Amino acid sequence: MAVQPVNPLRIIEGFGPHLAFMSGDRLSTAVEPDKLVKTHCCFCGQQCGIQLKVKDNAVIGFEPWDEFPFNRGMLCPKGVKRYLQGSHPDRLLTALKRDPAAPAGFSAMGYDEAITRVAGEIDRIQKQHGNDAFAVLTGASLTSEKTYLMGKFARVCLKTRYIDYNGRLCMVSAAAANKKAFGIDRAANPWADILKAKVVWISGANVAECAPITTDYVWQARENGAKIIVVDPRITPIARTCDLFLPIKPGRDVALFNGVLHLMIENDWLDHPFIEDHTVGFDALAESVREWTPAKTAEVTGIPERSIRQAAEWWGTASTSFLMHARGIEHHSHGVRNCLGAINMVLASGRIGREGCGYSTITGQANGQGGREHGQKAEQLPGGRDIENPVDRVHIAKVWGINEADLPHAGVDAYEVFRKIDRGEIKGLLSICFNPKVSLPDNNFITKALEKLEFYVAIDFFLNDTAHHADVVLPGSLQEEDEGVVAQLEGRVIKINKAVDCPGDARQDWRIIQDIAAKLGRTHGMQFRGPRDIFDELRAASKGSVIDYSGITYEKIEKQFGVFWPCPSEDPSGKPVDHAGTPRLFEPGSWNPIAKGAGPFYFPDGRARFNVAPYSPPAEETDAEYPLMLTTGRVVSQFLSGTQTRRIGPLVEQYPEPRIEMHPRLAAKLGIADGDWATADSRRGTCTLRAQVVTTIRPDTVFIPYHWARRKSANQLTISAQDPISKIPEYKVCAVRVKKADAPPEYANELESQQ
Amino acid sequence: MPVPDHLNFYIDPSRCIGCQACVQACTECDTHKGESMIHLEYVDRGESVQTVPVVCMHCDQPTCAEVCPADAIKRTDDGIVQSALKPRCIACGNCVVGCPFGVPEVKIEQQLMKKCDMCYDRSSVGKKPMCTTVCPSQALFFGTREQIEQLRPRSRPVNEFHFGRQTITTRVGMMVPKEAQAHYVDVTAAMDERAAARHISLNVIDDPFAEVKA
Numbered sequence: 013m014a015v016q017p018v019n020p021l022r023i024i025e026g027f028g029p030h031l032a033f034m035s036g037d038r039l040s041t042a043v044e045p046d047k048l049v050k051t052h053c054c055f056c057g058q059q060c061g062i063q064l065k066v067k068d069n070a071v072i073g074f075e076p077w078d079e080f081p082f083n084r085g086m087l088c089p090k091g092v093k094r095y096l097q098g099s100h101p102d103r104l105l106t107a108l109k110r111d112p113a114a115p116a117g118f119s120a121m122g123y124d125e126a127i128t129r130v131a132g133e134i135d136r137i138q139k140q141h142g143n144d145a146f147a148v149l150t151g152a153s154l155t156s157e158k159t160y161l162m163g164k165f166a167r168v169c170l171k172t173r174y175i176d177y178n179g180r181l182c183m184v185s186a187a188a189a190n191k192k193a194f195g196i197d198r199a200a201n202p203w204a205d206i207l208k209a210k211v212v213w214i215s216g217a218n219v220a221e222c223a224p225i226t227t228d229y230v231w232q233a234r235e236n237g238a239k240i241i242v243v244d245p246r247i248t249p250i251a252r253t254c255d256l257f258l259p260i261k262p263g264r265d266v267a268l269f270n271g272v273l274h275l276m277i278e279n280d281w282l283d284h285p286f287i288e289d290h291t292v293g294f295d296a297l298a299e300s301v302r303e304w305t306p307a308k309t310a311e312v313t314g315i316p317e318r319s320i321r322q323a324a325e326w327w328g329t330a331s332t333s334f335l336m337h338a339r340g341i342e343h344h345s346h347g348v349r350n351c352l353g354a355i356n357m358v359l360a361s362g363r364i365g366r367e368g369c370g371y372s373t374i375t376g377q378a379n380g381q382g383g384r385e386h387g388q389k390a391e392q393l394p395g396g397r398d399i400e401n402p403v404d405r406v407h408i409a410k411v412w413g414i415n416e417a418d419l420p421h422a423g424v425d426a427y428e429v430f431r432k433i434d435r436g437e438i439k440g441l442l443s444i445c446f447n448p449k450v451s452l453p454d455n456n457f458i459t460k461a462l463e464k465l466e467f468y469v470a471i472d473f474f475l476n477d478t479a480h481h482a483d484v485v486l487p488g489s490l491q492e493e494d495e496g497v498v499a500q501l502e503g504r505v506i507k508i509n510k511a512v513d514c515p516g517d518a519r520q521d522w523r524i525i526q527d528i529a530a531k532l533g534r535t536h537g538m539q540f541r542g543p544r545d546i547f548d549e550l551r552a553a554s555k556g557s558v559i560d561y562s563g564i565t566y567e568k569i570e571k572q573f574g575v576f577w578p579c580p581s582e583d584p585s586g587k588p589v590d591h592a593g594t595p596r597l598f599e600p601g602s603w604n605p606i607a608k609g610a611g612p613f614y615f616p617d618g619r620a621r622f623n624v625a626p627y628s629p630p631a632e633e634t635d636a637e638y639p640l641m642l643t644t645g646r647v648v649s650q651f652l653s654g655t656q657t658r659r660i661g662p663l664v665e666q667y668p669e670p671r672i673e674m675h676p677r678l679a680a681k682l683g684i685a686d687g688d689w690a691t692a693d694s695r696r697g698t699c700t701l702r703a704q705v706v707t708t709i710r711p712d713t714v715f716i717p718y719h720w721a722r723r724k725s726a727n728q729l730t731i732s733a734q735d736p737i738s739k740i741p742e743y744k745v746c747a748v749r750v751k752k753a754d755a756p757p758e759y760a761n762e763l764e765s766q767q
Numbered sequence: 768m769p770v771p772d773h774l775n776f777y778i779d780p781s782r783c784i785g786c787q788a789c790v791q792a793c794t795e796c797d798t799h800k801g802e803s804m805i806h807l808e809y810v811d812r813g814e815s816v817q818t819v820p821v822v823c824m825h826c827d828q829p830t831c832a833e834v835c836p837a838d839a840i841k842r843t844d845d846g847i848v849q850s851a852l853k854p855r856c857i858a859c860g861n862c863v864v865g866c867p868f869g870v871p872e873v874k875i876e877q878q879l880m881k882k883c884d885m886c887y888d889r890s891s892v893g894k895k896p897m898c899t900t901v902c903p904s905q906a907l908f909f910g911t912r913e914q915i916e917q918l919r920p921r922s923r924p925v926n927e928f929h930f931g932r933q934t935i936t937t938r939v940g941m942m943v944p945k946e947a948q949a950h951y952v953d954v955t956a957a958m959d960e961r962a963a964a965r966h967i968s969l970n971v972i973d974d975p976f977a978e979v980k981a
Contacts (some may be wrong), residue, residue: 033801180851228903259957648786
């Protein structure tokens, strides 16, 4: 039973999060680094180039990497201080076993003994309950080599159908919509196209805090004459000086997109030749948005009619444009429809596939793009291939040297994995790069499910909050301790380079996974000598697919500052080519393996699809009992569940603890002043935090950032409603009530701010 | 080596997103030894997300130096106003009070005034200051006047400031809009069909003698 071995306060005392600051060599002016390693930040999807200063196998600082074209030396505070995660006092230097007799609930164990125990438990559970009784959960901060290996490990070595990843909470709505509309799931354009756009439309993206470097692209577009339109329930820093701000009610995005389409059609702001020659489905779409008059759109979205008309006019009459969105429209029980609504607006304008004409989701995690490409998703095989498509199955089975019949079929999404654990269908779990106890919605349920596991092994470099429940913890590697590729938010494949060796018993993750396979006696296809080996197999597995990496090499990445996929190794006739990659998708006359020359989009007829995207309200509407909308998101100094950033002192000092953001009108009604303790309740949980009273949020909405654990976790409140297609949870809207707290919460005296 | 004449520092608060990358990176400049020499302030977080990065303006006639009783603050020939000289500084704080831009800070525990030196160890060898390199919005920019004019056609650099009867010229340029526009500050204003005029209240004391009279 994976219950926490001792009081969580004791675990935190032993394993943190504690804070690291500059000290020793990191403060000295006299120390010369042994080397500078050109690599990338370990955090968000922008993957800024950075040089790490290395001295005596420790990262002691950074030097900007001015030549890397995406960020040209720019970094956000997380990038500046990311190096403080190395040589950290909380670093796991040995394997751990659950030990209620140990003061902090865990005691050290030998690495080999730990691997033997893990392999033994996997074998026992699978023999007793079947292969599918053991599940694997992974993440999108892993390199593509690791994500490929994890998919292969689950399907070939463990023969379980249950693998999924934390991109399920991140990229899947945009991915599903992109595939439905374009037949391919990637940012359509390099960011350089933003600079040439005359209208930049940003929906549900706190660009300044979640993708800070993108800010310079947006500001520079404005210098070049662009109008900036921002759609958000909050005035985020990117919205403060925009040309038009649309203060949308959370969860109403597709209504706005349909309303804009209605006006585009009414005013004939359409690209008829493009619609005629390159799309299908426009008539049905036009019929479906007929009801979305400006008056109705205003009523549903909470945006004044004049602003909707202004936005539609700017968008409709623009010569060039770039539309970006992020989790704000994607984290919904109708997230795919929201994205399709946005894409419909782009396709109707005909402004895609050309210079200065673009569309993209803004990827969240380091390898948010690459992590969804090569087979760690429940329904997907490498190269973006479909696990239920017979041709795709045969191709991958051949690459893996197994019978197609032995390849498991589609599993379920990460949240459903926990429902299956709760129902007793899944008994054992291996997790890597995933902290679901913080990051999944309604996380009191996640805790309850974790406690039912017969065996849980976590791989991580720090003891993350979910790993508190583990029977065994294996000490994994930091990003700077291994090499491999990631695909950043533009679809540019870049290379992470190794700066230092793993300390103590810690191992590179691919070694740990292969050690488990070896101990299980299931070594088939699990004997790679390193990331380069894995990458070569990944390239072969992706060859000929939509996500073709076959022409990418580590050397080409270095030479070109990254390679945009698709990058095939052969031309359509089968002749070897030295392909430079594809920065911009859907260019007129471009060839792809699905359309085979019929058109620029990735369908047999080469045409993009309009998709009717009906509006439906959020899963949980407000009512008299829970009258406010809660929306969640990030702050600039923290990242995801905080396993890394809540251990970096200067970042914690910048924004120490979550606050509940509310408008002064609401605060006055509730009798709450700035800095007061306030309690938010939903039907699922309760959370007491200090109030931040600001005019920059809708009065009917409150906001809580989600990076903190346990009693400070916003996800105690959120709802586990999911999009029926993408299975993304509805983090961005649920019903809550808020009142002034009677007293400070218990944790205020027990925990440091980051804990 | 001096900081080259043709390279200069420009601040554009309209671009600032408050991310603190500048403050965090300042601590990473070798000679700053883990301390930040600059600060970043919300103007009024209750009312706006507007923030302002505060770096030294490097005045041609620095008030901080003029009011220093110990003659501890020196301006090098390339126009960079340096931190106070440790053997001379008496930590009196005159510079803090005197600076019209609110730049210097006295580090009480070190009994020393420290301030932005434009990352002298970097800028004097042809590198950009740390904050301008990392700034994700390029609210802090380091380059030539031609570059900034070409990149920012909507604004112009200003380096003459008036404080009462005092006129100050600075090496650092402040970008100001060629044409001013109103910014969004309150969600409710954008939600209404016709935005109401913004209500501004200053902290004015109704009757300054009320207490005395009572």
